Amino acid sequence: MKSGRKSTSTVIRRNRLVAYTFLLPNIIGFLLFILIPVIASFIMSFTSWNGFGVIEFVGLENYKNLIHDTNFRISFINSILFTLISVPITLFLSILIAIALNRGIRFVKVFRTAVFLPYVTATIAVAAVWQLIFNPSMGPINGTLMKFGIDNPPGWLSSPSWALLSVSVVYIWHSVGYYMILFLAGLQNIPDHLYEAAELDGAGPIAKFFNVTLPMLSPVIFFTMIIGVINSFKVFDLIYVLTGGGPGRSTHVLVYDIYNTAFKQFEYGYASSMAYVLFLLILIFSFIQFRGQKKWVNY
Amino acid sequence: MKRMFSLVGILLVCFSLLVGCSSGGAEKGSSEAEKPKASNEKVSLKMAVFPADEEVFKRGYENFKKDHPNVEITFETFPQQQYYEKIRMQLSGGEGYDLFTGQMDNMIDTGLLTPLDKYIKESKMDVAGYGTMYDTYKSDDKVLSLPYRKSNWMLYYNKSLFDEKGIDYPSDDMTWDEFRELAKKMTSGSGESKVYGAYLQQWPQTWYMSAVQDGASIIDKDLSPFKDALQLRIDLEKDGSIMKWSEQVTTGAHYNAAFQKGNIAMNLIGDWHVAQLRQAEKEGKLNFDWDVVPIPHPEGVAKNTSLALPVSIMMNKNTKHPKEAFEFLKYITGKEGAELLASEGYLTGYMDKDVEKAYLGDGTQKPENLHYFLETKEYPEYPMLPGVNNVVKEQIFKQEGELALLGQKSVDDAIKEITKRVKDEWASKYAGK
Helix, strand or coil: CCCHHHHHHHHHHHHHHHHHHHHHHHHHHHHHHHHHHHHHHHHHCCEECCCCCCCEECCCHHHHHHHHCHHHHHHHHHHHHHHHHHHHHHHHHHHHHHHHHHCCCCCHHHHHHHHHHHHHCCHHHHHHHHHHHHCCCCCHHHHHHHHCCCCCCCCHHHCCCCHHHHHHHHHHHHHHHHHHHHHHHHHHCCCHHHHHHHHHCCCCHHHHHHHHHHHHHHHHHHHHHHHHHHHHHCCCHHHHHHCCCCCCCCCCCHHHHHHHHHHCCCCHHHHHHHHHHHHHHHHHHHHHHHHHHHHHCCC | CHHHHHHHHHHHHHHHHHHHHHHHHHHHHHHHHCCCCCCCCCEEEEEEECHHHHHHHHHHHHHHHHHCCCEEEEEEECCHHHHHHHHHHHHHCCCCCCEEEECHHHCHHHCCECCCHHHHHHCCCCCHHHCCHHHHCCECCECCEEEEECCCEEEEEEHHHHHHHCCCCCCCCCEHHHHHHHHHHHCECCHHHCEEEEEECCCCHHHHHHHHHCCCCCCCCCCCHHHHHHHHHHHHHHHCCCCCHHHHHHCCCCHHHHHHHCCEEEEEEECCHHHHHHHHHHCCCCCCCEEEECCCECCCCCCCEEEECCEEEEEECCCCCHHHHHHHHHHHHCHHHHHHHHHCCCCCCCCCHHHHHHHHCCCCCCCCCHHHHHHCEEEECCCCCCCHHHHHHHHHHHHHHHHHHCCCCCHHHHHHHHHHHHHHHHHCCCCCC
């Protein structure tokens, strides 16, 4: 007979085996559709390949070329600008809306649905509607502005200086609902006794917000920041349908450039190297945020 | 022990699934390769075609089948915008097409195009009907494709609008300046009653064409001829004779719908618009009369000088049935196919007296002056080199031109930037290859 100790470890080992077996189908999927392509595209980023014929190894040349590539530089800057504009505003607005909805105002469900609706609407539909809203001569925005005596309202999507901002507005409107739901869940997890204790200490609504709500919400804020930054760096569909990267190159962002390079110019190797720079960029942004979280996130 | 068995069982299932998938593909491939080649053996071919051309190709195939009952062709198509992306993906995955249509510059870098010279010679094909195009679009002295349509540019005008205003119809010998004047005269009203003198689709070639008519090319080292071309479009907008660029872009305006609406006096677009307008007429959507004249020309250039962009058929190097594939290619781009296509309103690559007759029809169909298309002197819209369409035209000319049209940049600066970018982004990569 085996000793008691040994048999427990066998059981554990056996249980692990069972667990891995159950995970296997999923792991195979992950390997086939994620890990292997990720590795393949990393290798491809050192090659020059148009999808046909020989794959030519070019070493670091793709990465070197990126430095002088104005398309890449412009889309790199645009991507960062886009993220810096849209993420803070999205988070700010969604916290605000979440708090308002958490107050137990009337018709909460109606409002919650209304705010969430854009998020589940197809991008094409969203783009079509906003194209009308932003129409420089017939749209409601400029119509109103002109009524108030502004003769030369901005061209929004058709103006190189306003286009990126206009796309951000649509993006924010589109994604606020999603983050609002996350914040709402976070708010509902804050126990009431903390507020009661604060009240006993004589805290008003503002003090309660800054000393109870915000600190308790900080893990959710941190999570949404990470997700928000990643998502906004990956923006593509909205840009594709709203502006096609234009006017000029004013809304060219990284993923759009990658798409163009891979599927319009058929330079798969070069496009892969862009994708890896984007990956690195996201990694750096996330790293900074993880570093910074120690200072302000309460667990 | 039981557990071990079940584990092994699950593993086996997983692996057999994987293996099953891959071996299925392999078997399919080998069975195709082993097909014996006898002349009366059934042969199936696969062909990728532009969405707009699928119907007429199917009809062409019905005729072709009468003489070649053993050849079976299936046609596949993809939305125009993703056409090349999709067929290249299919081709590189090995799931190939024997034949495909398209503009050759999008496919030439694949190395998949079969030189057709040998087959043309063997079949004693008459190539005179292709005119100068036959030589113009050779690549390294080899014929890699044969055109089935030319896509020439024409000026369509709304006769009823001219009648209403009592202004003479546009002439067949009009300079761009005269065109601008005429467009200005034809423009009137505002809001719902607005009549635009002209419509230029938001494609770069609608402004750069006048330079090309003069012999310039969009990959020239010196692009200064394009300054006047760009300036002209800006002037037209300044006159109010064409829709504002910003409005055109944000509303996604389209030449076909715009012209059919009836408030556009002159529409500058390709030969395919004939078929679109005929279709609209058949459906009773047009409530005005229309006709065509040659596009305006720069001072000193002969009248009826236009741009053409051949759409052709290419043959896959890896096809298992090159003979049969070429047979169809020859049929549809050659005289017989051309007659059929021409009768459908296609300005075909192959032209002779009979095809011209089929193109003009019996004279009962509009437009009255269709014959202009047959008398055109053509310059290629752009040279058939890799990257010219996707990089030079669709990006550099489009983006920088747009900035000038929006007034963000002067014409000089825009052309300067285009020149620089053509050198950096196109010439450095593609020229010399």
